[in-house]
Amino acid sequence: MVAKAVATACKSTFFNVSASTLMSKWVGDSERLMKHLFGMAAIYSPSIIFIDEIDSMLTARSEGENEAARRVKTEFLIQLDGVGSSSGRVLVMGATNRPFDLDEAALRRMTKRIYIGLPENDARDALIKKQIASVANSLNASDFQTIARKTEGYSSADLAAVSKDAAMQPLREVPPGDILSMDKNSLRPVTKNDFLAALRGMAPSVSQATVQ
CATH class of the missing domain: 3.40.50.300 (P-loop containing nucleotide triphosphate hydrolases)
Structure with a gap:
């Protein structure tokens, strides 16, 4: 980027x-x-x-x-x-x-070297909003801030993976036999709890030892 x-x-x-x-x-x-x-x-x-x-x-x-x-x-x-x-x-x-x-x-x-660290709180907030922008969701500003705080230490790729997993949560609730015939607009919106559930199963890929 x-x-x-x-x-x-x-x-x-x-x-x-x-x-x-x-x-x-x-x-x-x-x-x-x-x-x-x-x-x-x-x-x-x-x-x-x-x-x-x-x-x-x-x-x-x-x-x-x-x-x-x-x-x-x-x-x-x-x-x-x-x-x-x-x-x-x-x-x-x-x-x-x-x-x-x-x-x-x-x-x-290659004499010029630039260290690009992990995204800070505001950057994580913006990245999550961008990742979820095309998906129906009920997240407000407070929810995004909560998710940003809980994803400290996550890389941009980690945030993208978390957002994709959270976006899949409503689909996982649909019975397998109904997936092919259902209307995508009938899916419930993504919520803060979907992100929290995704975070429970996804740890940061970059350790603090690596960053230091």
Whole structure:
């Protein structure tokens, strides 16, 4: 979301990629895809290349590492050096939950690091409202604040999962034989108790030890 916001604010072309889109079982294909990615980014500059879960591609190199993975890392670093020295305006961004697993050579080249913490109370309130906006509900401002307080330590993904589970609570009350024939408008609205029930079965995915 942050990368998309940056691309929109800068009016740049946005390339959203992951390690799986760049890796190939054929020898040499991964390096070729990497070259094409940076080449396209240069053509459509100003542009932003965003690599999600970048640690899956740029883990620290080791003795027993697969040769194909090593070549991909080397090609990425070469292309990254080219971005810095070329006249094209290309910004490379990566996201990871495991920054300490990244290769040192990659960290030296990606000098700007931004820590994005867990959402605070007001942010959780806004995220829950957004997640449940399209679902019929009877929640008021006080209910949203109560849910926000009880979800301290939850990530954005956790809040999305809790909201989806709460939205399913009214459907779970419908007899299985009536689900296919019923009108969706006949479902009762989602309530605060549905969220509390969802929270009882869903703990935060991020521990305090990890955050610290």
